[in-house]
Amino acid sequence: MLEGKIIKFYRECQKMMQKDLGIGICSSTHISKIERGLTEVSKETIDLLSQRLGIDMKTEIKTYIRMDSLLKKWHESIILKLNTKAENIKKQLEAVALLQMPDIYRSYTLVLTRYYLFIGQEHQAKSLIAEMDEWSDLSPYENSMLLHIKGINRLINNEFNKAIFYFQGIDPTCYNNQEYYYHLALAYHSLNSRVLAYFYAEKSLRFFTEIRSITRMIEAEMIMLGELEQDGYYEPQDTEYQRLIELTENFGLDHHRAVLTHNLGYQKVRQGEYEKASECYKQSMEISDPHTDIYLSALEGYIKALTNQGLKSTEELLQLAERGIALSEEINETIFKHYFHLHKYNLQNDQEQYYHYLEKEAFPYFEKMENVLMIEPYSIKLFDFHMEKGNVEEANHYASFLVEKYRRNDKFV
Template sequence: MIEGKIIQFYRIQKNMKQSELGEGICSTTHISKIERGLTEVSPKTLQLLADKLEIDLQTEIKTYMSLDILLKEWLYSISMKIHTKADQLKEKLEHVALLQMPTFFQFYILILTRHYLSTGNQSQALKCLKKMESCQELSQFEKNLFLHNKGFYELRFTKNFHKAISILNDIDGNQYTHEYLYHLAYAYDSINSRVLALYYASKALQYFKDASCFTRIIETETLILMQLEQSNEMISLDSEFNRLIDMTVEYGLNDHRASLYTNFGYFKLREGNYLKAIECYENAMYSWEHKNSYYYLCSLEEYITTLIKGKLKSKDEILALAKEGLKLAKKTDELLHIHIFNLHILTIQDQKDDYYQYLEYKATPYFNKINMQQVTEDYQIQLFDYYMENQEMNKANSLAKSIIDNYRKNIQFL
């Protein structure tokens, strides 16, 4: 009986004993049976108990009945990146005392974890994850949501992509939403497992299409294009990128447009089309809403890389851009980009030995620490060539072993 659960909850909230609540109304035994739903109770008695607890019982019943739906709506809004609605629901739920009931509390904390993961609040996300570690009586859906949160945490904050894959693969897709498949695809992409990344991204795309969620459709199609870039069944990447960019313009998705331009620029850079790559990166930097964000720095860094490779500006101009990037990275404490911009500066200034000293002793250890696999591999190859050129065979062999070991680790997921 819902009324009994509500009465029990508010009695405990007010630190009242059953005998205190029942005094002048009914016996302690009757209160116990009411709370456990083991007896019929008259409307008059319920009203007297509610008055003593200072609650509007009918309002509390309506709230109780609506909570499960509200929680699911909140989770869906977070998953589909409907930010305004998600924020409104979060604020509304924060004022609902009944969320502290065991019936709802675990589900609420799981969704709150997902909120913190999505907004980049690592400390609060980790706090919630630890709180849920000891929970035993979770529904199957809640168990899957917990696994999704754990996998997402590894993906976003620790960059431990292999661990993320292992966790996300434990989710029972038959009893959970298919949104997690996007994160699984992203994890496979991060270890260059293109076939599996494409497979799971395609499944996620169908889920987002069924939900008519254009934001997630654009994200997922972008991820798919990243896999098709080296496919033998090449489609026209230019036309596909332009189609998605047009969609971001239509829906006012500035950051998504910036991300698309950044990826488009990367493909043009790989083709050796430096002028087109530069155009893409300039559009990306213009489109990012926050000019000191991690993602803006990514676009700026790749822009500088293209300028260096294509020799499209003077050294002084490129050096000024690299120093500005370093200044922004320091301002936001983005250690990854602090190292990368320092490497750019040493390259532009033709300080070859200092470049490789910095790469070996400062940058590469940090890249390894944060599991930035693609970045690490690119710079490891540079170091390997440098060691070979200088006949430092022990270092070259040690680095080659590291690269091969990492390759072995990755192919287990193919």
């Protein structure tokens, strides 16, 4: 009985004993049964108990029902990436005393943790995840949502295999938030598993289409297009990028437009069209905050395109690399710091320092972060370097990264 739960909640909030609440109304035994929903109770008794607690039961019941609706809308706004709406609903929820009721609190904590991950407050999310790990008797839905949250947290921290482990534990029969397919696609993309990345991105696209989220549809298509352009048998047309870029312009999605323009620049580098590539990277930087990873990524690509184009002086390119190093250190983006240092040594034509830095600083970091997209190409670089030096043992060490990727368990005669 809902009335019993509400009575118990306010009684405990006011640190009132059951016998004190029931004085002149009913016995403490009867209060206990009411709170546990084990007995029928008259409206008159409920009114008297409510009056003593200083609450209006009808209002509290309406609020309780409204809380469930608000929590669902809050979660939906996070999935749809509606920042302002999510913040407004959070404020509404925080003003309601019933938020601390045990059954509401669990749902609230799950969505709150998802919210913290959404706005980039990983420390708060980590604290709540630790709290939720102590919960018992989770419902199938609660368990799946917690797995989704843990997976996103691992994804943010570049622990891609661990993220996949959590995502794969989700029960889709009870957890209707298929957004997790998108997060699976991101994890597989980061591990350079192109087929699985495309597969899950396509599944997430269908979900985002069903919920009519242009923003999320664009994100899913961005992954799909990115995987296709890695295929040596497929060359994405500019029109595919332009369609998505125009959509981002129409909906004011500057970050997404910066990413797409950056990705088009990468595609132009692969096609050897360095002038167009540098234009794309420059456009991406112009609409990005310099203190973000997308700006740093565009700057790194800009240096690469300009270097291949051969129209800028070494001094100008070194200035760009130094700017990249300074910005990377300022916002603690270690991976980009390594990229820009490698550009610096390459521009200085200091091959000895380049390979020393790659082997002792950059490559160990790529390994630590499980960054397969960087491990594979730089394994080849280091393999070739050591083979040229006649260091066969060292060369074989880097060859092992590629051997493991293509290892098969097939049995041959």
